[in-house]
Amino acid sequence: MNFKCLAVALAISATSAICYGQTSQPAVLDDFKPSTVNQPGQEYPQVNSQGYARFRIMAPQADSIKVSLGLGGRGGTRLTKGADGVFTGTTEGPMDEGFHYYHLTIDGGVFNDPGALNFYGSTRWESGIEIPAHDQDFYALKDVPHGNVQQILFPSKSTGTSRRAFVYTPPDxxxxxSKRYPVLYLQHGWGEDETAWSNQGHANLIMDNLISEGKTKPFIIVMTYGMTNEIKFGGMRNFKIDAFQTVLTDELIPFVDANFRTIADKAHRAMGGLSMGGMETHTITLNKPEVFDYYALLSGGLYTPAEFTGKAKPKLIFISCGSKENPTGVKKATDALKEAGYNAVSFISDKTAHEFLTWRRSLHELAPMLFNQ
Amino acid sequence: MNFKCLAVALAISATSAICYGQTSQPAVLDDFKPSTVNQPGQEYPQVNSQGYARFRIMAPQADSIKVSLGLGGRGGTRLTKGADGVFTGTTEGPMDEGFHYYHLTIDGGVFNDPGALNFYGSTRWESGIEIPAHDQDFYALKDVPHGNVQQILFPSKSTGTSRRAFVYTPPDxxxxxSKRYPVLYLQHGWGEDETAWSNQGHANLIMDNLISEGKTKPFIIVMTYGMTNEIKFGGMRNFKIDAFQTVLTDELIPFVDANFRTIADKAHRAMGGLSMGGMETHTITLNKPEVFDYYALLSGGLYTPAEFTGKAKPKLIFISCGSKENPTGVKKATDALKEAGYNAVSFISDKTAHEFLTWRRSLHELAPMLFNQ
Structure with a gap:
């Protein structure tokens, strides 16, 4: 983090306080720039240094366009049509730093913003926008040695198909x-898929940067699709772990161990996940304590000491969330685990909610703690 | 190809003939199914066994929605609004087999179909639809050993950034x-990017299937972004090859040879490309005859014997196009090359135009001819 970024962050923070606390608005600075996740060559959407987002949509004969993004619970941002048939609008206040999914409602129909790149979330490819974070340097694309992210198709008898996963291999x-590596199995959230952690999560860049600074051991990350069961397009109520657990532990892990230079034992295998992926991690690590030795829940539930009764202690339990989520619950859970003699660590992402900046930061905190015991 | 598919193909072919020849339409069969490149769980767009495409867009307050897809030059398909606020419509005739890009014009603005997956073409992510081809088996996802497609970020001094490429490595x-492999450098067309050959081209599946049938040697395919210069969002008029040639031959090839188990010599290196990528292949292979020994132009220009004056003969010159493009020109060019003593091969994709089925088939024909001399 440099001081310029810090100053911007403080500005955003101060502005947010005013914005959420009162109905009066601070002056909106006219330093808007294209979002960094726009489609190539597209000028809009734009973001200013305070974190306001501005949209511009051409649809001369349309009557109404609304952007789903806006301040919490206030129903998004309604765009205004100009004489030239172009709809424009700015969020009524600054957005949280980091990545946000959004979509347009055009005359009552749901579409993506043609200016923005799409990211898989909510079981569909949605528009994304990036509000530059004061600490964005840790996931920036830099001139350092880069690892690769590769798509693999692994055979899955239990689901009768070839399934896709992405595998990050470190730069070296x-x-x-001849070198062999530990592996982190890292899961996305509900409605997302195996593309999330490298696309919107920048897991590969976070690792490349940490490794180049000597802050973490190089390890492999494997990301696959976790919505293997009947909850695919429904809610979480009838969630059963069996289908995904079988794919992960009986099919994917053996395939990865056979095709990559892994250290194929429990002491060199971690599982983590965000949101629903955290719930999956929680259940699978407890069901299969012989498979993983490092556990990480990112905005995805808690462990209690009682759950480990009769089981070997894992080497690490990492639990995190955004400060706008449930920080007290996370801290209480890790305190209880520590008191019971577990190596438990909590991390709270400052001024973020249930969104990807929370999880980028969580991975950045988690990685250096993995595979070092 | 199985006989059921063949029968469908003949039906499509017969229908097309009627459709293009007269204004009267054949009966549209009511066997529409979701396109295979829809977003997960989406029912529309749909395609029937004759190759008609049907669209369904919800936008209750919109006045008009048009789909850019339709019969050649007739301006696409206008959807009709129902009492329920849903717009529906079917192409006025069957589409060519294979993959098509498209978009919606909603009340004068350009958007993607929320039902379809997006593919990078026309310098933007566009909706895609797949009309099942009678020979689709050669690029189907099957229960065979699969190679991986991996994203690499390679340092590029000439452009001052880390650049992205995708690398297909064969199943073994x-x-x-210890095994080392030859490499095909394979380029996309204008407005596309390095994702095209594996997303809409299925280059990886074409190779996996050919390799599993013992029809081609395993080799590596490297795909990077070819619009490195000022033509990025303009036309082709001011196309200069220098910037891309430098990235490819001075930066990417050395990086690939250092980081993958390649056979790093001319006899084990091919270059091919579609459309603009063919033009790039044409220029670079002639500028750098010491780098590549196998050349392939897919709907992307021709070679003449005169161009090789004073140069060593390449091991293979492959030139292809769709039957709706310039088949006579392609055949004449390869005839002239053969007459002058070159190993030149032409391939014409039946009943396809300047679209991806032409190029999938071209790669399928080309691969077995590579690296076998």
Whole structure:
């Protein structure tokens, strides 16, 4: 983090306080720039240094366009039609730093913003916008050695198909052809898929940067689709872990161990996940304590000491969330675990909610603690 | 190809003939199914066994929605609004087999179909639809060993950034850790990017299937972004090859040779490309005859014997296009090359135009001819 970014962050923070606390608005600075996740060459959507987002949609004969993004619970941002048939509008206040999914409602129908890149969330590809974070440097694309993210198709008898996963291999994987690596199995949230952690999560860049600074051991990350069961397009009520657990532990892990230079034992295997992926991590690590030794729940539930009764202690229990989520619950849970003699660590992402900046930061905190015991 | 598919293909072919020849329409069969490249769980767009495409867009307050897809030059398909606020419509005739890009015009603005997956073309992510081809089996996802497609970020001094490429490694790449492979550098067309050949091209599945049938040697395919210069969002008039040639031959190839188990010589290196990528292939192979020994132009120009004056003969010159493009020109060019003593091969994709089925088929024809001399 540099001081310029810090100053911006303080500005955003101060502005947010005013904005949420009163109905009067601060002056909106006219330094809007295209969002960093726009489609190539697209000028809109834009973001200013305070975190306001501005939209511009051409649809001369449309009557109404609304952007789903806006201040919490206030129903998004309604755009105004100009004489030129172009709809424009700015969020009524600054957005939280980091990545946000959104969509347009055009004359009552749901569409994506043609200016923005799409990211898989809510079981569909949605528009995304990035509000620059004061600490964005840790996931920036830099001139450091880069690892690769590769798509693999692994055979899955239990689901009768070839299934897709993405595998991050660290920068030196291609150099020293005899070196073997630990593996983190890292899950997305509900409605997302196996693309989330590298697209909107920047897991690969977070790792590349940490490794280049000597802050974490190089390890492999494997990301696959976790909505293997009947909850696919429904809610979480009837969630059963069996289908995904079978894919993960009986099919994917053996495939990865056979095709990548892994250290194929429990002491060198971690599982983590965000939101629904945290719930999956919670259940699978407890069902299969012989498979993983490092556990991480990112805005995805808690562990209690009682759940480990009769089980070997894992080497690490990491629990995190955004400060706008349930920080007290997370801290209480890790305190109870520590008191019971577990190596438990909590992390609270400052001024973020149930969104990807929370999880980027969580991975950045988690990685250096993995595979070092 | 199985006989059921063949029968469908003949039906489509017969229908097309009627459709293009007269204004009267054949009966549209009511066997519409969701397109195979829809977003997960989406019922529309749909395609029937004749190749008609049907669209359904919810936008209760919109006045008009048009789909850019339709019969050649007739301006696409206008949807009709129902009492329920849902717009529906069917193409006025069957579409060519294979993959098509499209978009919606909603009240004068350009948007994507929320039901369809997006594919990068026309310098933006556009909706895509797939009309099942009678020979689709060669690029189907099957229960065979699969190679991986991995994203690499390679340093590029000439452009001052880390650049992205995708690398296909064949199924046995992870098994025999000492085996080395030849490499095909494969380029996308204008407005597309390095995602095209694996997303809409299915290059990885085409290779997996050919390799599993013993029809081609395993080789690596490298796909990077070819619009490195000022033509990025303009036309082709001021196209200069220098910027891309430098990235490809001075930066990407050395990086690939250092980080993958390649056979790093001319005899084991091919370059091919579709459309603009063919033009790039044409220019770079002639500028740098010491780098590549196999050349392939897919709907992307021709070679003449005169161009090779004073140069060593390449091992293979492959030139292809769709039957609705310039088949006579392609055949004449390869005839002239053969007459002048070159190993030139032409391939014409039946009943396809300047679209991805032409290029999938071209890669399927080309791969077995590579690296076998």
């Amino acid at each position: 994987y291609g150099k020293d052809k | 790449y992870g098994k025999d850790k």
